[in-house]
Amino acid sequence: MAVPLVSVPEFGLRSTHSQAISVSATIEEEPSASQEFNVFQVYQRILENEEIATPLAAILALTELLDHSRAGTMFELVKELNGGAEVLKTRTSNSISLNAGCELFIAFVTLFPHESDSFSELKTELVKQGQQYAKEALTYRHKIAELALGFIKDDSVILTHSYSRVVIQALLLAHKQKRISVYVTEARPRGFGVKTYEILTAAGIPCAMVLDSAVAYVMDTVDFVLVGSEAVVESGGLINAVGSNQMAIIAKAANKPFYALAESYKFHRLFPLSQYDLPTHHPDILSFPKPAHRSSPALTARPSVHPSIAGHVSTATEELPTWKSGLLVKSPFQMSMTPEQISRNPSVDYTRPDLISLVFSDVGILTPEGVSQYLVGMFAG
Structure with a gap:
């Protein structure tokens, strides 16, 4: 409630x-x-x-x-x-x-x-x-952290995504009073999850880095998901670092609570119906570029690794296993994502209100419907 x-x-x-x-x-x-x-x-x-x-x-x-x-x-x-x-x-x-x-x-x-x-x-x-x-x-994050503390029990296992100052403050406060463990996603391509991992680890919180593609694998082992926000919109939905939506979908399927933490100045009078209604969406996102010339049938796909937090593209090379003449051998394989490829991917996504359990804010603990009511009152004059 x-x-x-x-x-x-x-x-x-x-x-x-x-x-x-x-x-x-x-x-x-x-x-x-x-x-x-x-x-x-x-x-x-x-x-x-x-x-x-x-x-x-x-x-x-x-x-x-x-x-x-x-x-x-x-x-x-x-x-x-x-x-x-x-x-x-x-x-x-x-x-x-x-x-x-x-x-x-x-x-x-x-x-x-x-x-x-x-x-x-x-x-x-x-x-x-x-x-x-x-x-x-500037005091709002502490208020939100105190509200979230009541939902964090001893020996809780928490999954979080990317980097959020308010989530970090909530986890640091909980660590002072309770035993918690945290899974942190990498949050590619910017890799901000690494920053979260380093902060929490330095504070003595048991943490493990999780591939973005392994969220479903780890979901059954967590008690709930805790994420920050870029904005909470009028529908009660959430705009956050890309990957939040799929995390919420998986949490819903696994019957795990999905909590969002957001300061009230992030409440936004925006009513997206899908990912493609976000102001950040443009035609180049996830579009197929026209090839300049015909390529050879050889393997040309390049999986990505996260760039550094500063946003530079990784150029790491790794020996990946391949099959040759029935034997598993290693061959050099460039693991990188070009700036153009990164630019064709979204930086944020939209999570529907029905996937969100509660929104913790400095104005209280709200249901997604409660966010809509608050926004109406805020801008009514």
Whole structure:
């Protein structure tokens, strides 16, 4: 069952202030500062802090844009913020979680009631609120970890996927109080599962790396699956690192709980019906390139290994067994995946709400249906 939803989003989309500002409120006309302010550079600088997630970095970047804005009306201000959000979106390969943060902040600015006598005072208050929200949002992972702790029992065996800061924090907290063991997938092609494995192992948690293709093999031995999120969408479904969907399907078939951990600033008003409705999908994904010339009938397929965490392509060569004249012999075989081949694969996928058991968030433990209700309340004004 879902924890009762809070009626007031913590970002302050609703308030007890007496009245909302009119979109026609004005101050002295000045030229726009948005052309002088590089919102993308600010966004990149903020992301250098490992503790700040993509949507939160977008909120902070738009807060700085607001601080530098010379807009004289709410209409002009919202237009500048939408323009800044569009710049961030177009210059980011995967803009899903970024869009969630931008959407939340712009809705906050649009709906924020106030008691200010001037528009400049309102902008100052909005900047203050944005900075305060970001500071508070850094505590969300700990709140979520505490909620998840109640579902982790002694000697639990947990399967996780790729790299998620909130999942790592939940596992580290559980390790302090209980005995747990963790299976971590590689999460090819970026190989972020290796990073998770190294962090958990360094903390003394018994871990084992699992091939992405071995998830079904290991599923019967785990108690539940715990994953992070790029975004939780309006349907209650999950967008996360590619491979999450097949993991959820296998967990459902094995009757294992599939839990998602997500900060509320990752809740996104998006309603995909399939993988091909995601903003990240484009025609080249999983398309068949036209061969430049006819190739020989010899074996040309190249299985991949994960590149390093930095994203470089592995060029490792391994002696693989092959059959020759009825005997098993070894022959050199290039194990690599070209950048073009990687680009033809999705980086994220969509997991349907019926495959998700619960969503742990800073606003409570929600069913997928509860996420939909929360989003409606958040953006209702």
